[in-house]
Amino acid sequence: MxxxxxxxxxxxxxxxLALVSAASLGLALIGRPAAAxxxxxxxxxxxxxxxxxxxxxxxATGNAAVGLVLGILALIPxxxxxxxxxxGILYGWVDPGPYDTSWGGPGRGGAWAVHFLxxxxxxxxGIAALVGIAALHRRWTARMAGERGGAWxxxxxxxxxxxxxxxxxxxxxxx
Numbered sequence: 795m796x797x798x799x800x801x802x803x804x805x806x807x808x809x810x811l812a813l814v815s816a817a818s819l820g821l822a823l824i825g826r827p828a829a830a831x832x833x834x835x836x837x838x839x840x841x842x843x844x845x846x847x848x849x850x851x852x853x854a855t856g857n858a859a860v861g862l863v864l865g866i867l868a869l870i871p872x873x874x875x876x877x878x879x880x881x882g883i884l885y886g887w888v889d890p891g892p893y894d895t896s897w898g899g900p901g902r903g904g905a906w907a908v909h910f911l912x913x914x915x916x917x918x919x920g921i922a923a924l925v926g927i928a929a930l931h932r933r934w935t936a937r938m939a940g941e942r943g944g945a946w947x948x949x950x951x952x953x954x955x956x957x958x959x960x961x962x963x964x965x966x967x968x969x
Contacts, residue, residue, distance in 0.1 A: 805925065813865070822858055860951060872920070878914075878920070885905065
């Protein structure tokens with residue numbers, strides 16, 4: 795698999811992680827942990843061979859709960875991608891002007907170019923975050939399956955979640 799295909803698969807994996815994890819958590823909570831693990835393994839197989847997660851309540855619930863947290867965490871970098879398309883690539887059509895006070899203004903072409911160029915590194919950082927979230931969830935699943943190592947995974951998940959909460963609160967205060 796090429797690097798671009800791996801990146802694409804990781805982005806798609808992170809994009810659906812919240813939904814799949816919520817369904818998997820629901821299955822585990824209604825007493826069907828084997829079905830929850832089967833759903834999680836089916837989703838993870840898009841990134842390669844999934845870890846051998848046991849079909850018991852504890853591992854199935856723990857994996858789904860962390861997947862849900864990481865899936866919600868993925869919403870911010872996914873939002874960056876949407877904003878890059880809307881405010882970077884499609885800027886001239888989304889914002890009809892006038893461009894007198896816009897970055898790169900007063901013309902449409904300059905404003906469009908500057909918005910696009912500012913959006914490129916933000917979109918790249920968002921893609922890198924989505925790839926990292928996919929890798930982090932895969933590592934968590936391997937740890938839940940009993941593989942050694944990865945003691946850093948839970949602190950990284952908690953730190954990322956705390957950073958997202960701070961970012962979201964800051965964003966709410968600026969709107």
